Amino acid sequence: MTPISRQFRIGTIGIVGTGAMGRGIAQIAALAGLKVRLFDTNPAAVGAARDYLADTFAKLTAKGKLDDSGARTALAAVSGAQALPEFADCDLVVEAIVEKLDAKRALFRELETIVSGRCVLASNTSSLSITAIAAGCTDPSRVAGYHFFNPVPLMKVVEVIDGLRTDPAAGDALIDLARHMGHTPVRAKDMPGFIVNHAGRGMNTEGLRIVDEGVASFVDVDRIMREQAGFRLGPFELLDLTALDVSHPVMESIYHQFYEEPRFTPSPITATRLAGGLIGRKAGEGFYRYVDGKQQAPVETPAPTVLPQRVWISQRHLQAHDAVQALVTKAGVPLDTGTTPAADALIVVTPFGLDATTAALDEQLDATRVVAVDTLFPLVGTQRRTLMTTPATTRAARDTAHALFAADGVPVTMIRDSTGFVAQRVVATIVNIGCDIAQRQIATPQDIDLAVTLGLGYPRGPLALGDALGAKCILTILRNLYTVLGDPRYRASPWLARRAQLGLSLTQPDAVDINGADRANDNHASHP
Template structure:
């Protein structure tokens, strides 16, 4: 069937919750006529009142003039029935996240709107193809996944179903830009781009906690201050709330037929059952008083420095980073091939635990402490140390004092294959690579979607390039070797590009347009 031409000027929005209101707001401000419908007529009136208040606030802030505010509100027209959406060029559903409800709505809309109307779902986790299967004409059903709050989260995923007309998706890409948003294109796969990529931070953060490696607050501190993320996994889960995020974790896991990379954690299941769902409930992984997160104070670092320190030479660049840091402290360096009997032993593993690093080099585990060198040590905002189960308190405290001597906070964790930052970041990069390998989205769109949708400092592919694809690959392979857990198997996208020295952000060379002669 030949592609239609879709011209969109009148948009129907079904559902007046936070998402529906946000979509109506950006559409009206972009000059589109909006027909707003909800099964509860009072909800429609409340949504218009809400938008009127928003437009006034934008006027006060100087972001909108009075005439523009009045005109935008006038373009939002309440609908008392679905029949009043008959003249819409696009209808976006933002209703309950249940497949049967969405299919029933689209089935009814098909009997009302014209053949040139696009039907779009704001679903975050349901299959667009499955929704479209309820329609006689599945070609005009498209995923249009916005993020909350819609006016501030400037990204939207456009998802093509298996029977979708590419022209319908193209029209929504153009419309997103008209509404001031960045549009990214994805195939219809579980989690699309953002919720798929987000499994790395959340599920691996939960796995670290479930192993007793570190507390929720320490894992968050490491990911924020050492790895440079805006929020740690548990702050993020509290913000999104477990009544939203836990079902998404379970849905993506089951839709990928129990893929080990996406295994949910019993931690979130138990906390959801107990009502500890996050900030909106006043308690989640943190307690909230008047909406403010309550964080325990960090204990002071020990001050007694070691007499001398031996640093493993297994990773020369990592060793040099430790030695550079030690020049700021008056501690003797043990330069022997093997550590002296009274030296603190420092190892710098990638993807290994401190125990394995000590055993492989035949070191005394009671004096061995590992330091994470994936991120710069000098001028760092936080450093992470890791002990073996045999490390003495004296050795642990001496290492803590040494690496905190310049005033940088240090987190000491229990033994963990890949520390905290290494294993979470490597998982983030690896899942991003797998999204690219499966051709769910282009490398460019993967990184755009994640930086805008999740607020990461870099997209997963760019992050892998910045840290070094070979380093990320080594971390994953070492974790796989020690643990035998398939969740850490490297994506072919990562393994091949690391071996060839190619950027993770690059598509296959043969996919590039042929040069003109």
């Protein structure tokens, strides 16, 4: 490869594959003033892609987002290629073809014989190794990852991935191009799932595990993650949106590429639903049914109305105790302030990372009257609260607790006993995996949080979310989960454990890098 200078600018881009991703990349490139050349093994697909772009530019013009001159100029910049040799003058070729290693390798081997020595070859792969793709090339230094998200024009983030032999200047040129096209670039090392698909394992795999354990329904898990934890979509709404024919193979691929890492274990739930064709929104049915594109969710049963006679609250966690006490007082229910609960008192515990059964036994409480409430997120100002019972909790205790915590009109979700409720488990897993991405130096802390907020639509990136809830609290949840269940998926990342113990932000890199350089003024450069 001809060395790429820091001043190298990409002006002509070739795109192989004219499906949704190829069209999206072509759209933002043409609107940014680049010359775009399209190729597909199906010649009719190239014409269809150009027609799609013409229609898209016309719609943008009708909405006032693009003027007539801009639309004409952008469309004129897009041309079709009947054969790959027409890419000879391209500065960059992006492949957006089938997600098969052999096909991508073969394409890049052929392109090497056509393009100039300084042309960058970029793969839009979502899960394959850039190093493995580049290994088929005579000059792997020109190969990098350029992973966009669908729909490309709306998802304003792109992962730039360096393979083991990628020339850093190639990645630098892709970063500059991404910014020129109006996207936010994040840089990652070549590891399975890169940043976004790697970080996304927390929400989906833990949500599936909760349902698989019979703790709660997928509808309840989604409601808790949306209305209590503040996420835009719950895990099952997200799986319906991406579709299981896309997401399940990615789950399996990342799991196997990490050599069966327990944190990423796929679920038989998605395998079965994929086999049955219940793949999501685009099929009209997934975890939800869709009528005219609208999700059909069951209506919640009204909360009971009979309040408990009195309430005893565990003082194991004083801040949580005070939050529960404020709600009980507001509901007008008498408090039992004895050191042990009275015989007629509802018993409320507030565990972190434990199940209601373990919390009851730890304090030698009557499990038939115990109900646990999740206090990881504020009880006041929330749109939902979550309660769980022990296997011995009576219906009377369950129903009066439900009535108590719904007395001010906030919906309550009742779940079966679970180590860490729902929100605690899912959020702690999201934070922990984000911390492990930082620990492995796959990307900078800043790029991890940027990629997740823009690529997954989370309210905060995993590291910022851990800071907001308290790194020590997240560490407690994980350690309790691990102690009770013995499941290695809940082992805490060293990045989390060390920063929690030192009182440092999870977004803070080591003060001194491995070579002894001072990072006190580190501004989170693009290189991990």
